[in-house]
Amino acid sequence: MNKRLVSFVIKLILFTLVMSFFAWSFKSGYYQLIIDDAEGFIFLLIQHIHMVALSSFLAIVLAIPMGILVTRPKFQKLQWLFMNTANLGQTIPSLAILALAMTWMGIGFKPAVFALFLYSLLPILRNTVAGIKSIDPDLLDAAKGIGYTPAQILLKIELPNAAYPIMAGIRTAVVINIGTAALAYLVGGGGLGDWIFTGIMMRDNSYLLSGAIPVTLLALLADQLIRAAEKLIVSKGLRPSAAVSD
Amino acid sequence: MIKFDGVTKVYGDKVKAVDDVSFEVPEGNIVVFLGPSGCGKTTTLRMVNRLESITEGKIFVNGTDVNSLNQIELRRNIGYVIQHNGLFPNMTIEDNVMAVPNLLSWDRKKKTDRYNHLMDLIGLNPDEYRKRYPHELSGGQQQRVGIARAMAADPPVMLMDEPFGALDPVIRSRIQNEFLQIQQEVKKTILFVSHDIDEAIKMGDGIAIFEGGKLMQYDSPSELLARPKNEFVREFVGQDRALKSLSLHTVKDLISERMLRKADGLQKHNKKTITVETNLRDALSILLNQEADQLFVQANNKLVGAMRIDDVEAYLHHHIK
Numbered sequence: 001m002n003k004r005l006v007s008f009v010i011k012l013i014l015f016t017l018v019m020s021f022f023a024w025s026f027k028s029g030y031y032q033l034i035i036d037d038a039e040g041f042i043f044l045l046i047q048h049i050h051m052v053a054l055s056s057f058l059a060i061v062l063a064i065p066m067g068i069l070v071t072r073p074k075f076q077k078l079q080w081l082f083m084n085t086a087n088l089g090q091t092i093p094s095l096a097i098l099a100l101a102m103t104w105m106g107i108g109f110k111p112a113v114f115a116l117f118l119y120s121l122l123p124i125l126r127n128t129v130a131g132i133k134s135i136d137p138d139l140l141d142a143a144k145g146i147g148y149t150p151a152q153i154l155l156k157i158e159l160p161n162a163a164y165p166i167m168a169g170i171r172t173a174v175v176i177n178i179g180t181a182a183l184a185y186l187v188g189g190g191g192l193g194d195w196i197f198t199g200i201m202m203r204d205n206s207y208l209l210s211g212a213i214p215v216t217l218l219a220l221l222a223d224q225l226i227r228a229a230e231k232l233i234v235s236k237g238l239r240p241s242a243a244v245s246d
Numbered sequence: 247m248i249k250f251d252g253v254t255k256v257y258g259d260k261v262k263a264v265d266d267v268s269f270e271v272p273e274g275n276i277v278v279f280l281g282p283s284g285c286g287k288t289t290t291l292r293m294v295n296r297l298e299s300i301t302e303g304k305i306f307v308n309g310t311d312v313n314s315l316n317q318i319e320l321r322r323n324i325g326y327v328i329q330h331n332g333l334f335p336n337m338t339i340e341d342n343v344m345a346v347p348n349l350l351s352w353d354r355k356k357k358t359d360r361y362n363h364l365m366d367l368i369g370l371n372p373d374e375y376r377k378r379y380p381h382e383l384s385g386g387q388q389q390r391v392g393i394a395r396a397m398a399a400d401p402p403v404m405l406m407d408e409p410f411g412a413l414d415p416v417i418r419s420r421i422q423n424e425f426l427q428i429q430q431e432v433k434k435t436i437l438f439v440s441h442d443i444d445e446a447i448k449m450g451d452g453i454a455i456f457e458g459g460k461l462m463q464y465d466s467p468s469e470l471l472a473r474p475k476n477e478f479v480r481e482f483v484g485q486d487r488a489l490k491s492l493s494l495h496t497v498k499d500l501i502s503e504r505m506l507r508k509a510d511g512l513q514k515h516n517k518k519t520i521t522v523e524t525n526l527r528d529a530l531s532i533l534l535n536q537e538a539d540q541l542f543v544q545a546n547n548k549l550v551g552a553m554r555i556d557d558v559e560a561y562l563h564h565h566i567k
Contacts, residue, residue: 136330136332138330138332139332139334139335142326142328142331142332142334143332145328145405146321146322146325146345146346146349146396147319147323147346147349149318156334157334157336161334161335163336235337235379236379237335237336237337237338238335
C-alpha cells in the first residue's frame with residue numbers, strides 16, 4: 001500500500017513537471033515552427049518513421065529466425081558466435097556504426113537504415129534466444145513424448161511461450177531505434193534529427209524542441225502500441241494472476 | 247502387452263544405463279519400475295516411446311517392434327505423463343487435454359465429447375475448466391489434467407514417469423486412489439516409474455526392481471515382499487517388508503484362513519469397528535495405536551466377529567513368511 005502511494009506521488013510529480021515544461025515551451029511559442037512549416041515537419045516525421053519502420057522490420061525478420069536457428073540442438077555450437085558478434089555490434093557506439101556505414105554506402109537514407117538495422121538486431125536476438133532457452137525442459141519433453149513434430153514444438157510450444165521476452169526485445173529495439181534515428185541527420189539520412197541538429201547549431205530552442213519533442217512522443221507512442229500488441233499476441237496463460245491451491 | 251527383449255542402452259562408449267533387460271507386461275496391468283536414482287528405470291521407460299534410442303534388443307508393444315514404427319506416430323499412440331505434469335502454459339485446459347486429438351485432426355464434435363468425458367473421469371467440471379489456464383489450477387488438479395491429456399486419444403499403453411512424485415502425501419494418496427479407480431474402468435497397460443516402494447505396492451500388479459541398469463527382480467508385489475531374490479531387493483524393500491506385505495491382504499483374507507473370535511462378552515473394553523475390506527496393515531496400526539484391544543469386524547453392516555493382534559501375527563507366520 002505504502003509502495004503504491006510512493007509510486008503514485010512520484011508519477012504525479014513527474015507528470016506535473018512534464019506538463020509545466022510543455023506549458024512553458026508552448027507559451028514561449030517554441031512549437032510555432034511545426035505550424036508555420038507544417039509541410040516540412042510532416043516530411044521529416046514521415047522520413048523518420050520510414051527509417052525506423054524499415055530498419056526495425058529488417059531487424060525483426062532477421063533476428064528472430066537467427067534466434068530460432070541458434071537454439072536448435074544442431075546449431076547450438078553457433079550460439080556463442082552469433083551472440084558475441086551481436087554483442088560486439090552493440091558495444092560499438094551508434095555514431096561509429098553510422099560513420100562506418102557511411103564509408104561503405106555513402107551518404108543518405110541507406111546507410112542510416114543499415115546502421116539502425118544493425119543496432120536493433122541485438123536486443124531482439126538476445127531476447128529470442130533467452131526466451132526460447134528459458135522454457136521449462138519438461139514442457140519440451142512432454143510435447144515430444146505425446147508426438148509433436150519438431151516444427152510443431154517450435155510453433156505451438158517454443159514461440160508462444162517465448163512470446164513475451166521476444167516482444168519485449170522488439171519494444172526495446174524500436175524505442176532505442178527511434179531515438180538513434182535522430183542521428184541519421186549526420187549521414188544525410190534526414191528525419192527529425194534535421195531540426196534537432198539545426199536547433200543545436202543555431203542555439204534555437206524553437207527548432208530544437210520542435211524536433212526533439214515529437215521524437216520523444218513517437219518513442220512513447222511506439223512503446224504503448226507494442227505493449228498493446230503484446231496483450232494480443234502473448235497467451236493469457238502466461239500472465240499469472242492469483243494461484244490456486246487444493 | 248509390452249515385451250522387453252534383451253534391451254540395452256549404452257551412452258557414449260561404455261556407460262551402460264540399461265543392461266540386457268527382458269520381461270513381459272501383460273495387457274491391462276500396471277507394472278511399476280522401482281529403484282534408486284540412476285538405476286535405469288526412467289531410461290527403460292523412455293525407450294518404449296523412443297524418447298531414448300534403443301542400443302540393443304527389442305521392445306514390442308502389442309506385438310509390434312517399436313523401432314519399426316514412425317516415431318511420431320508411435321508417440322501419439324502411447325500416453326505419456328511426467329512428474330511436473332508438463333502442461334503447456336500457453337494453452338487452455340481444453341487445448342491441453344485435446345493436444346493429441348488436435349494433432350490427429352479429430353473433428354470438433356468428437357473432440358468436445360472426448361474432452362467432457364475425460365474431465366468427468368478425472369473429477370473436474372468440463373465447462374468450468376475449459377477456458378482456464380494451467381497456472382490457475384492447483385498441483386493436484388494439474389496432475390489430473392496431465393493424466394487426462396495422456397488418455398485423450400485412448401491409447402492402449404501409457405507411460406508414467408513418477409506422475410505423483412511432486413505432490414504432497416495427502417493429495418498423492420487421493421490421486422493414487424482415483425487413478426486406480428479410473429484404471430478399473432479403462433484397463434490400460436501401464437508402465438509406471440516410482441522410487442517409492444509403498445506407491446509400487448499400492449499401484450502395481452507387478453513390480454520391476456532395477457539396480458545399475460539390471461533388472462533385479464520382476465514379480466507381483468506380494469511375491470516380491472515374501473521372497474526377495476537377492477540382497478539388493480531385500481534391502482530395497484526394507485526391514486519392514488512383512489509389515490508392508492500386510493497392506494496387500496484384507497481382513498477377508500484373514501477370515502478365509504482362520505476363524506474370527508466371537509464378538510460377545512468383551513463389549514465393555516474399548517472397541518473399534520472395521521469392515522472386512524480393511525487391509526491388515528491398517529488393522530494392525532489401529533491395534534498398535536491402542537485405540538482398541540480388539541477390532542470388531544463388519545461385513546455388509548453385520549458384525550461377524552472380532553480380531554486381536556495375535557490373529558494378525560498368526561496369519562503373517564502362516565501365510566506370508
